Amino acid sequence: MKAAVLSAIGQPMTIQDVSVEKPRRREVLLRTAAAGLCHSDLHFIEGKYPTPLPTVLGHEASAVVESVGEDVTHVRPGDHVITCLSVFCGHCECCLTGHMSLCQDPGVKPAPGSARRLSSNGAHLNQFLNLSAFAQQMVVHENAVVKVRPDLPLDVAALLGCAVITGYGAVVHTAGIRPGATVVVIGCGGIGLAAINCAALAGAARIIAIDKDAGKLPLARAVGATDVLEAGIDRLPKVVVEMTSGGADHVFECIGLKQTVEQGFSMLRPGGTETVVGMVPPGVKIELNGVDFLREKRIQGCMMGSNRFRIDIPRLVEFFMQGRLKLQQLISQHLRLEQINEGFALLQTGGVARSVINFDQQ
Numbered sequence: 001m002k003a004a005v006l007s008a009i010g011q012p013m014t015i016q017d018v019s020v021e022k023p024r025r026r027e028v029l030l031r032t033a034a035a036g037l038c039h040s041d042l043h044f045i046e047g048k049y050p051t052p053l054p055t056v057l058g059h060e061a062s063a064v065v066e067s068v069g070e071d072v073t074h075v076r077p078g079d080h081v082i083t084c085l086s087v088f089c090g091h092c093e094c095c096l097t098g099h100m101s102l103c104q105d106p107g108v109k110p111a112p113g114s115a116r117r118l119s120s121n122g123a124h125l126n127q128f129l130n131l132s133a134f135a136q137q138m139v140v141h142e143n144a145v146v147k148v149r150p151d152l153p154l155d156v157a158a159l160l161g162c163a164v165i166t167g168y169g170a171v172v173h174t175a176g177i178r179p180g181a182t183v184v185v186i187g188c189g190g191i192g193l194a195a196i197n198c199a200a201l202a203g204a205a206r207i208i209a210i211d212k213d214a215g216k217l218p219l220a221r222a223v224g225a226t227d228v229l230e231a232g233i234d235r236l237p238k239v240v241v242e243m244t245s246g247g248a249d250h251v252f253e254c255i256g257l258k259q260t261v262e263q264g265f266s267m268l269r270p271g272g273t274e275t276v277v278g279m280v281p282p283g284v285k286i287e288l289n290g291v292d293f294l295r296e297k298r299i300q301g302c303m304m305g306s307n308r309f310r311i312d313i314p315r316l317v318e319f320f321m322q323g324r325l326k327l328q329q330l331i332s333q334h335l336r337l338e339q340i341n342e343g344f345a346l347l348q349t350g351g352v353a354r355s356v357i358n359f360d361q362q
Contacts, residue, residue, distance in 0.1 A: 003112075005056055006055050015340075016120050017121075018125060021117050026072055026143075030065060030145070031064045031065075036161075037143060039347065048279075054123075056125055056135050063145075072090075072142045082146055082147070101303050113126050118132060134340060155356050159299040167196075167318060171199050174196065177203075181250055183248060188216040188220045190354040193216075196220055208244075212231035213350045222326065224326075250273055270297065274297075275302050333352065338356075
């Protein structure tokens, strides 16, 4: 099969012939249909987050099941599925208390570099986040996929595996916003736009979208934002506090920058909560005004939207099929696998929500 291989930090990926092992017990072999180019992948390409190299990146994908190993019960060959890096064991404390996205069981989540599923010319390639979606095939644990209805378009289906499940889960699970809430979303990429859309679905009365790229703001309005602001305006937090008559109930930081996390916290009303959805790089320290904690302001992290993806994704599919979840609008362009470096270069410069690789074009 063909796959995009990252061999060195900051270097272009190369398209190589890669071999994939047959599925073992409770594993499935997938034929990748589509994969989204996520900013999280870019963090690993740029070396902001470490991962063993060489590797096949990619974690946001839709696929069709080709074959299954023994004891697989969730899917069978021919099923359409969406992958999710939140693979779960189902029996640890995190899983049994409803925090499946935090499961760390090594039986389903091998340590980085330990899984031996991919190779090229006899040399080992590392599997990325137990998925490696930038390839024509994947071998994954059955608890890394969810079966979806076959009439769901597979290009938009891919977005549900990361951007949309994260934005939805951050709003519904991590933050638990209530109808009538005032919401600020900082960053209008795929995750931020999904958070805007899902905040509207959850009944937020006012949704303020903020991005440095003015070209994304009309799209933010199209998916549910009631107000938009450019990130570069003077005194941005004060402007938001004035607009909301004292601050927002919820702020979702969807970028992962020190400055925007700190700005977001200062946009809260007393008793408000900031949810940091973006991937803040290791070692970065967030500085907050201590007196704000006397006003019961809160800040919290978010891992993949605290999702329960086997339940969440089918619900999101129904929202999409009903026309209430805007997925087509998030796709900025379709690419072939050979264009993957061009896609990430554009992601670095901005102006796109999601680029999607269509493997049926190979």
